[in-house]
Amino acid sequence: MKFDSSIWRKTMLDYEKFKKIFDEKIFAKSKPDLLKKVAEYPDRYVGLFRPTKPEAKLLQNLLQSNEIRFGDAFEVVIKQYFINEDWQPLPQKITSKEGDALNIDQLLTKDNKVLFIEQKVRDDHDSTKKRGQVSNFEKKLEALVDIYGDKVTWGFFYFIDPSLVKNRNFYQPELQKLQESWGVQLSVSYGQDMFNQLGLSHVWPDIMNNLQKWRQDIPDLPNVNFDSNPEESAEEIKDLPLRIFRKLFDDERIVSQILPVLFPTGETLRLLLPHFEKQGLPIAQNISTGVKKYLYYKQDSPPHR
Structure with a gap:
């Protein structure tokens, strides 16, 4: 059987759209956010007991903010890839029975099945935080089952960067326990793994290709001028x-x-x-x-x- 690559091309994400998402999410609010931080917390930038001059601290702040927004951009991009595959987004803000407001990183439905994803850039949590991550994951799983019942079919604890798998040996057995208790297929996944499990192995190479192009387009350092x-x-x-x-x-x-x-x-x-x-x-x-x-x-x- 001959492979029809045109079918997959329709589900890819055009680089210009990919770039626009990343640029807007990461850079569009960087200047106003920096001015807010300077105005509200000037001692962080001009305090005497600091090893850096103001310019270096401003640059450091922008770099840290960009790292955080990098994960936000990936949430938008990955959702768009799923939409291209005919998944429909569901409201990401939900409320548990206890009245807790919860936000699901990715929540989508297709063929009367619900997929949810807790998405992180990299697996680098310390021993204290990793336990909290599992507890938070189960809280969201419970709330979703309360809302959607047995339509909840897949749940992923997903790390985008496959080069760091610090806590995989901890997360895997913990999610296995949750899977047995809740009857939902759960997985800890890195990089391409999640897309392979969902039959979308063509998506990850496109993400990597677009990301490599985008990195070539961005400056070496943010401009504080x-x-x-x-x-x-x-x-x-x-x-x-x-x-x-x-x-x-x-x-x-x-x-x-x-x-x-x-x-x-x-x-x-x-x-x-x-x-x-x-x-x-x-x-x-x-x-x-x-x-x-x-x-x-x-x-x-x-x-x-």
Whole structure:
């Protein structure tokens, strides 16, 4: 029997769509989120008892945030692959009988069967957290069985990165116990394993191919200089709450040590001035004054390096 690859191509994810999901999930909110953290917790960036200067701490913060959002992007992408395979998403937010609000990473249905997936990037939990992970998994399993009954057919504790299997020998017997108790097919899975078990072995190579292309497109390090693209930066941060901008310009440590890193030329802030001035609120006018003072200071100061 000749293999018809066109059938599988229809279920693949176009690279541009893959890239858009990853870029939006990981980078789209990075600038406003960073400003919020600076405004709310300035001591994390300018405190004396730190081995790093503000620029290094800002960069570290962006790197950590991007790591977290990397997992969020994978949730969206993997769901899209299942949708391409005719699985239908179910509401991910559910409530247990005890009234606990639970969020399922992946919850889908096809042919009157329900699939749920607890999804992590890598298996690197310590001995304390791994027990909590199993307990949380069973709590969600119980809530899903209460809602969908015997339609719940598969459950996966899924780790995307197959290179780290630190706790597999712990998770496997624990999920085997749950499977015997609940009568639901459960599995600890890494990388391609889950897709193989679901008869979707063609999906993982496409994920890997798209991921490799995307990694070639991204910069080596995040850019903490918002003025390198002032129009884009201004658009991304203009809708931050006014209290965030107030805190940024009311704290002399932020103005003197952090803003020169984020806004070395001041061009982004210059573009935001009309946005503040047109609001007519006293706090917006005070922010405008703070921006103008900063821009005046920049005129007489050497550029940040």
